[in-house]
Amino acid sequence: MPCAARGVLRHFTTALPLLVLVGCAAGGGGGATHTYYVAAEIVDWDYAPSGANRITGAPFTPLDSFVVAPQAEFIGRVYRKAIYREYTDSTFTTQKPRAPEWEHLGILGPLLRGTVGDTIRVVFRNKADRAYSMHPHGVFYNKDSEGAPYNDGSGAGDKHDDGVPPGETHLYTWPIPERAGPAHGERSSVVWMYHSHTHEEQDVNAGLIGPMIVTAAGKARADGTPADVDREFVVAFLESDENVSWYLEHNITTYAKQPAKVPRMVPFSDFHYLANLRESLNGFSFGHLDGLTMRRGERVRWYVFANSNFEMHAPHWHGQTVVANHMRTDVLSLTTMEMVTADMVPDNPGTWLFHCHVAPHQLAGMLATFKVE
Ligand SMILES: [Cu+2]
Numbered sequence: 584m585p586c587a588a589r590g591v592l593r594h595f596t597t598a599l600p601l602l603v604l605v606g607c608a609a610g611g612g613g614g615a616t617h618t619y620y621v622a623a624e625i626v627d628w629d630y631a632p633s634g635a636n637r638i639t640g641a642p643f644t645p646l647d648s649f650v651v652a653p654q655a656e657f658i659g660r661v662y663r664k665a666i667y668r669e670y671t672d673s674t675f676t677t678q679k680p681r682a683p684e685w686e687h688l689g690i691l692g693p694l695l696r697g698t699v700g701d702t703i704r705v706v707f708r709n710k711a712d713r714a715y716s717m718h719p720h721g722v723f724y725n726k727d728s729e730g731a732p733y734n735d736g737s738g739a740g741d742k743h744d745d746g747v748p749p750g751e752t753h754l755y756t757w758p759i760p761e762r763a764g765p766a767h768g769e770r771s772s773v774v775w776m777y778h779s780h781t782h783e784e785q786d787v788n789a790g791l792i793g794p795m796i797v798t799a800a801g802k803a804r805a806d807g808t809p810a811d812v813d814r815e816f817v818v819a820f821l822e823s824d825e826n827v828s829w830y831l832e833h834n835i836t837t838y839a840k841q842p843a844k845v846p847r848m849v850p851f852s853d854f855h856y857l858a859n860l861r862e863s864l865n866g867f868s869f870g871h872l873d874g875l876t877m878r879r880g881e882r883v884r885w886y887v888f889a890n891s892n893f894e895m896h897a898p899h900w901h902g903q904t905v906v907a908n909h910m911r912t913d914v915l916s917l918t919t920m921e922m923v924t925a926d927m928v929p930d931n932p933g934t935w936l937f938h939c940h941v942a943p944h945q946l947a948g949m950l951a952t953f954k955v956e
Contacts, residue, residue, distance in 0.1 A: 616702045617807075619695055620670040620679075621717065623779065623791055624710040628664045628690060630861055630868045631948065637870030638936070638950045647869070649858050650947055655841040657858050660868075663830040663837065664790035665711045665779075667692025673752075675708045684814070687874030690866025691819055692793020695777065696807045697722075699764035699800040705755040707747060713829060714746030715791055718780035720922070721773070722757040722795070730755065731780035746781035764799045768909075771802040771809040774817065774886035774922050782829075787891045789828040790866070792819065796886065812926075813881040818864050818872070820889045820896040820917055820939055820949065825859040860892075860947065862939070868948030875953035879932050887915060888922040896949070897940035902931045903955070914940055929955040 631651050636643050643651050653659030669679040669692075685694055697703045707717050716730035724730075726737040732745035747753045765773050775795040779786035794817045798809045808815065825831060826849075836842045849855045864872045877883050885905065887898050896917040904913045907925035915923055938950035 614700055614702075615698070616704055617695070617697050618704045618706065619693060620672060620675060620706045620708070621667050621693060621793075622670055622675055622708045622710045623665055623715045624668055625712060626664055626666055626790075627661055628666070628790065628866060629661045630863055630866065631660045631871050633871065634660075638952070643869075646946070647948070649854075650861070651869070653838050653840055656839060656845050656855060658825070658834045658838040661838060662825055662828070662834050662861070664690070664828070665715065665786070665830075666690055666790040667717075667793050669693035670708070673706055675710065684874070687872060688794070688817060688865055689872060690790055690821075690863075691817065692777070692791070694817065695793070695795040696798075697759045697795075698798045698803045698807055699759055699761055701759050701807075703757045703759065703795070705757070706752060707755055708752045709747045709749050712749055714748050714781050715779040715786055716744060716746055716753075716781045717755050717777050718783075719755070719757050719775065719777040719795060720920075721763045721775035721797065723760050723763065724755070724757050728755040728757060729780075731783075759797055764797050770884070770924055770926065771811050772796055772798040772815075772884065772924070774888060774924055776888055776920065776922065778891075783891065784827050785829050788824045789830060790823070792821075792890070794819070794886065794888070809884065811882065812884045814877050814883045815886065816875055816883070816953075817886045818875075818898070818937075818951075820887060820894065820898060820944075821861075821863050821866065822890050822892045822894055822896075822944070823861040823863065823866075824892045825861055826856055831859070862944045862947035862949035864937075864949060864951045867951065870950055870952060872951040875937065875951060876956065877929055877953070878956050879929055881929065883927040883929060885925045885927060886922070887917060887925065889917045889919055891920055894919040894921075895941060896944065898937070899940045900927070900935065900937050900953070902933060902935035903927050903929045931955060 651660040671677045718730035726741035779791035835845045898915045905925035905927045932955045937953045
């Protein structure tokens with residue numbers, strides 16, 4: 584048993600000592616347990632921090648401005664959101680710094696990782712202002728680790744995970760069986776998501792979503808990364824519908840210059856509604872996603888996924904091709920909550936556009952660049 588975190592603890596409040604939980608990440612498969620300390624917390628998130636259009640290299644145009652500049656009836660580029668962040672231990676006092684190669688995760692929660700046969704355990708602390716949860720895709724969970732409330736007949740002891748109240752802590756346990764790893768003939772690793780599912784629509788649009796990578800048994804390095812890959816990137820094509828975020832009213836009253844003039848409960852076709860559909864890559868619009876840097880000839884694996892609205896994205900790489908779904912292409916098809924793995928061996932140095940090919944999404948800023956050195 585490689586990790587002291589193995590035990591019978593299921594859920595507990597902050598009042599109980601957590602000293603028995605010791606972080607570990609033995610890696611490499613064969614029954615290791617990986618313990619992560621993840622908090623939900625409130626941030627004021629800037630979708631375009633430089634204040635300029637980094638794709639055009641020019642100031643925002645009047646057309647861009649309704650999504651980037653606070654105006655009488657529009658919120659601008661900063662929104663209050665709830666996001667997942669990783670901490671070093673069960674005291675939840677020190678955020679774990681992101682490794683440079685993972686800074687591009689942006690608004691996404693921490694990367695959780697395991698190999699088939701391992702177990703992922705998440706000590707979840709709700710540092711936000713309302714009940715949230717962690718619901719994983721792909722991996723195995725019992726009812727105390729599903730993170731979703733519905734009429735499933737589970738008893739009171741299996742409900743705490745459904746919506747962890749502010750200030751409380753829950754231990755989610757997610758074994759990684761064979762069926763959570765790559766299928767026969769697939770690549771050496773696959774991507775899954777986790778997200779809050781207490782009120783799925785509002786929670787995910789508020790920002791509570793993150794990635795998880797599972798590597799096939801026998802195909803991982805000691806740190807869990809797939810041994811046949813040099814560089815991994817995770818990019819979420821996120822249409823964040825801020826109209827259904829829990830923080831819409833806060834954002835209107837805080838950021839719109841004349842909150843009283845902002846119409847509430849407008850139909851989907853209304854411009855006020857469209858202006859709150861934030862199209863981003865990992866929470867960054869108009870070229871603000873940094874860190875997509877690789878070298879020519881490296882074996883690069885891209886994991887992409889979409890958010891939970893009427894998503895219809897077409898991730899497109901300029902200057903290179905990828906292999907995905909046993910097919911060579913440079914444009915993927917990505918619908919709601921779809922997760923796709925694509926491999927690239929970049930052969931063409933330079934700075935290249937990486938964007939959604941859906942025209943309205945481009946107009947709203949769903950563009951980034953990547954760099955091949
Ligand atoms: Cu799109």
